[in-house]
Amino acid sequence: MIESYLPILIQALIASGFAGVTLLLSVMLGKSSKRNAMKDSAYECGMLPLGEAQPRFSVKFYIVAMLFVLFDIEVVFMYPWAIIFKDYVNTIGHDIFWSMMGFVSILLVAFIYAWKKGALRWDN
Amino acid sequence: MITLNHYLFVSGILFAIGLTGVVARRNILTIYMCLEMMLSAANLTLVAFSRFHLTDGLPDYNAQALVFFTITVAAAEVAVGLAIIVALYRTKHSVDVGAVDNLKG
Amino acid sequence: MNPLNIELGLGVLGLLLLLAEPFLSSSRKVLAYVAIAGLLVALLTLITSGGSMSVPATMQEFYIADALALFYKGVAIISTLAVIIISLEYAPVLNKFVAGDNARGKEAGLGEFVSLPLFVCVGMMVMASAKDLITIFVSLELVTVSFYVLVSFMRRSAMSLEAGVKYLILGALSTGLLVYGMAWVYGLTGQMSLDGIQKALVNWKGDNTPLLFGAALVLAGLGFKVAAVPFQIWVPDVYQGAPTPITAFLSVGSKAAGFAVLTRVVETFTAKGSVIGDQVIQLLLILAGATILVGNLSAIAQTNFKRLLGYSSIAHAGYLLLALACVHQHSLAIAPRNIVAFYLATYLPMTFLCFLVLSAAKAQGVGEDLKSLKGLGHKSPLLGLALTIALASLAGLPLTAGFMGKMFVIFAATYESNYLCLALAIIGAATGFYYYFKVILTIYSTPEVETEKIRLSVLSKVMLGVFVAAIIVIGVYPDAIQHVLVAAVK
Numbered sequence: 001m002i003e004s005y006l007p008i009l010i011q012a013l014i015a016s017g018f019a020g021v022t023l024l025l026s027v028m029l030g031k032s033s034k035r036n037a038m039k040d041s042a043y044e045c046g047m048l049p050l051g052e053a054q055p056r057f058s059v060k061f062y063i064v065a066m067l068f069v070l071f072d073i074e075v076v077f078m079y080p081w082a083i084i085f086k087d088y089v090n091t092i093g094h095d096i097f098w099s100m101m102g103f104v105s106i107l108l109v110a111f112i113y114a115w116k117k118g119a120l121r122w123d124n
Numbered sequence: 125m126i127t128l129n130h131y132l133f134v135s136g137i138l139f140a141i142g143l144t145g146v147v148a149r150r151n152i153l154t155i156y157m158c159l160e161m162m163l164s165a166a167n168l169t170l171v172a173f174s175r176f177h178l179t180d181g182l183p184d185y186n187a188q189a190l191v192f193f194t195i196t197v198a199a200a201e202v203a204v205g206l207a208i209i210v211a212l213y214r215t216k217h218s219v220d221v222g223a224v225d226n227l228k229g
Numbered sequence: 230m231n232p233l234n235i236e237l238g239l240g241v242l243g244l245l246l247l248l249a250e251p252f253l254s255s256s257r258k259v260l261a262y263v264a265i266a267g268l269l270v271a272l273l274t275l276i277t278s279g280g281s282m283s284v285p286a287t288m289q290e291f292y293i294a295d296a297l298a299l300f301y302k303g304v305a306i307i308s309t310l311a312v313i314i315i316s317l318e319y320a321p322v323l324n325k326f327v328a329g330d331n332a333r334g335k336e337a338g339l340g341e342f343v344s345l346p347l348f349v350c351v352g353m354m355v356m357a358s359a360k361d362l363i364t365i366f367v368s369l370e371l372v373t374v375s376f377y378v379l380v381s382f383m384r385r386s387a388m389s390l391e392a393g394v395k396y397l398i399l400g401a402l403s404t405g406l407l408v409y410g411m412a413w414v415y416g417l418t419g420q421m422s423l424d425g426i427q428k429a430l431v432n433w434k435g436d437n438t439p440l441l442f443g444a445a446l447v448l449a450g451l452g453f454k455v456a457a458v459p460f461q462i463w464v465p466d467v468y469q470g471a472p473t474p475i476t477a478f479l480s481v482g483s484k485a486a487g488f489a490v491l492t493r494v495v496e497t498f499t500a501k502g503s504v505i506g507d508q509v510i511q512l513l514l515i516l517a518g519a520t521i522l523v524g525n526l527s528a529i530a531q532t533n534f535k536r537l538l539g540y541s542s543i544a545h546a547g548y549l550l551l552a553l554a555c556v557h558q559h560s561l562a563i564a565p566r567n568i569v570a571f572y573l574a575t576y577l578p579m580t581f582l583c584f585l586v587l588s589a590a591k592a593q594g595v596g597e598d599l600k601s602l603k604g605l606g607h608k609s610p611l612l613g614l615a616l617t618i619a620l621a622s623l624a625g626l627p628l629t630a631g632f633m634g635k636m637f638v639i640f641a642a643t644y645e646s647n648y649l650c651l652a653l654a655i656i657g658a659a660t661g662f663y664y665y666f667k668v669i670l671t672i673y674s675t676p677e678v679e680t681e682k683i684r685l686s687v688l689s690k691v692m693l694g695v696f697v698a699a700i701i702v703i704g705v706y707p708d709a710i711q712h713v714l715v716a717a718v719k
Contacts, residue, residue: 059210059214062206062207062210065206066203066206066207067203069199069202069203070199070200070203072199073195073196073199073200074196076192076195076196077192077196080192106244109244109247109248112248113247113248113250113251116251116252117251132416139405139409142405143405146398146402152394152398155398156398156401159398159401159402159405162402162405162406162409163404163405163408165405165409166405166408166409166411166412167408167412169409169412169413169416170412170415170416172416173412173415173416177416177419184419186363186415186421187412187415187416187421189363190362190363190366190408190411190415190421193363193366193367193370194366194408197366197367197370197374197404200370200374201370201374201377201397201401201404204374204377204378204397205377205397205401208377208381208390208393208394208397209394209397211381211384211390212390212391212393212394215385215387215390216387216390224391224394224395226387226388226391226470227388227391227392227395227465227466227469227470
């Protein structure tokens with residue numbers, strides 16, 4: 001059982017070894033004593049850094065993120081439902097369909113509410 | 125061979141880390157992450173018990189149903205919790221627990 | 230009739246109100262009246278068809294509709310009704326702290342403020358019937374998450390937000406403890422239903438330490454919800470900061486629903502022959518004693534009326550826990566679960582009366598400090614009288630409802646021979662007389678500044694009258710509620 005984790009261990013060793021060796025080489029080969037403003041600036045894929053290190057995000061991002069979390073997680077119930085649907089629709093009947101529709105309609109009410117309240121509007 | 129005890133041990137450690145974080149940390153967001161970790165520890169325990177509690181070769185699905193509900197409840201708690209924390213940050217400009225000390229007596 | 234229909238109906242009503250809120254152009258008070266009408270219909274349905282409730286076979290595994298469940302469902306509906314009526318009084322304060330500078334209407338937030346309590350009500354009604362760990366968890370969380378929003382509802386008030394954050398963190402902590410405890414109880418017994426767990430506990434062979442660990446975690450999680458010491462730290466702050474109607478809701482509804490679940494869980498753990506029965510009872514007794522002591526002693530020094538009621542709520546939780554722990558006594562004709570139910574029925578009207586007066590006073594510019602209530606008895610004699618009756622009942626004065634509740638608890642403790650807890654209960658009751666009567670004296674003292682007379686709406690006056698009558702009727706003729714409890718069993 002534990003042997004099956006060996007490749008992961010090897011991969012972890014290689015990954016950390018590569019990072020360590022690269023850092024070590026850059027210290028040894030580079031002229032680390034020479035410093036200037038350009039060298040000390042943050043590295044952003046070769047572009048000149050823009051803005052502050054910790055930009056302030058608009059609160060709109062949080063609202064969208066919250067709504068996303070809320071509507072996203074409901075799939076957790078839909079997957080198992082979809083899988084057992086065919087097996088149970090004959091024994092339980094149409095209740096299994098309508099119970100999920102009830103659940104979805106609750107979400108729909110929440111969605112309409114959020115929409116009308118302007119939570120999805122990006123401008124303003 | 126990984127047995128039930130291994131899972132219980134890991135989830136116990138996870139729960140203990142979460143609880144310690146809730147008690148010791150001062151940043152409300154960090155506290156919140158620790159709370160989520162406690163719920164994850166409970167989920168791991170449930171799934172482990174379910175997996176090792178076989179009836180007719182099948183795991184006990186009751187526990188897994190509870191896990192689904194825990195995940196959803198955790199998401200709802202996160203959404204509501206973040207909204208409250210953001211609103212608090214707007215009025216106080218801080219997410220340190222030391223900043224919430226108006227109510228005393 | 231399937232009792233779940235009432236819950237579903239109320240849930241749909243809540244959703245419709247939420248949906249109507251953004252579309253409505255007229256006064257938001259209409260929504261509150263619709264909610265009140267809906268709750269009255271639900272209450273009538275519950276009362277008229279209470280005896281003929283039957284649960285479908287597919288639901289019997291996790292849902293029960295016995296007398297206890299129906300009683301707590303009634304408590305949930307009545308509390309929600311009272312909360313919405315109090316919210317109407319409190320609406321001006323709510324509006325001030327919810328509406329921004331560019332408020333659309335004069336009643337911002339009132340729509341959500343009446344639909345969320347309906348969701349809480351549904352959660353509490355399901356909690357009353359839950360007999361399965363999953364159902365308990367889901368309904369409890371419906372209540373808790375709705376309460377997070379309600380407590381921090383006044384989003385422009387730093388106090389309300391602070392209360393919200395404190396309730397959020399400690400509520401989530403208790404959820405974590407509860408789920409982890411449930412995971413262990415489930416894992417060890419292999420059962421999710423309380424009946425199955427009870428059987429497994431009776432037939433348990435071997436070491437019972439892990440079981441005790443799980444049971445203790447579950448009790449700790451539920452202890453947070455009903456405000457038992459040492460899990461009571463959130464109570465005073467949250468009670469003070471939350472909008473007053475919600476404080477009342479937390480204090481009565483949340484506690485009652487918590488005790489409904491706690492009754493079933495404790496009965497499962499302490500069933501005859503259970504391997505952890507004795508330890509769980511010990512644990513409950515320790516919690517009860519500490520809760521009575523801490524609640525009552527901390528209340529003495531309070532100067533804020535809401536905080537004082539918070540500590541009083543902790544103290545009452547202690548008496549309720551003590552009643553729950555007296556499982557061995559059979560001398561009293563009334564079982565522990567019924568003592569708890571009776572006590573909560575008496576606790577409901579007196580607590581709501583206090584918060585109704587507080588809400589109306591706050592909405593009309595009077596503060597929540599004790600000293601700003603000075604002279605209330607002279608300015609508004611009827612209101613003062615109602616508050617006096619409520620406080621006397623909270624203290625446990627004979628001929629009021631509170632006296633009968635405390636008496637049952639003290640008798641139960643005597644028959645159980647828990648003399649230490651009995652002593653603590655009596656010390657607590659004596660302390661209660663001191664701090665509740667201090668408030669009554671304040672109401673009738675002469676104020677330093679002149680205050681306006683506090684006015685109430687017609688609905689609030691009706692509620693005031695009904696609750697005062699309930700306190701006195703139960704106090705003089707306690708059989709009234711006992712009949713409800715006993716008759717429903719037969």
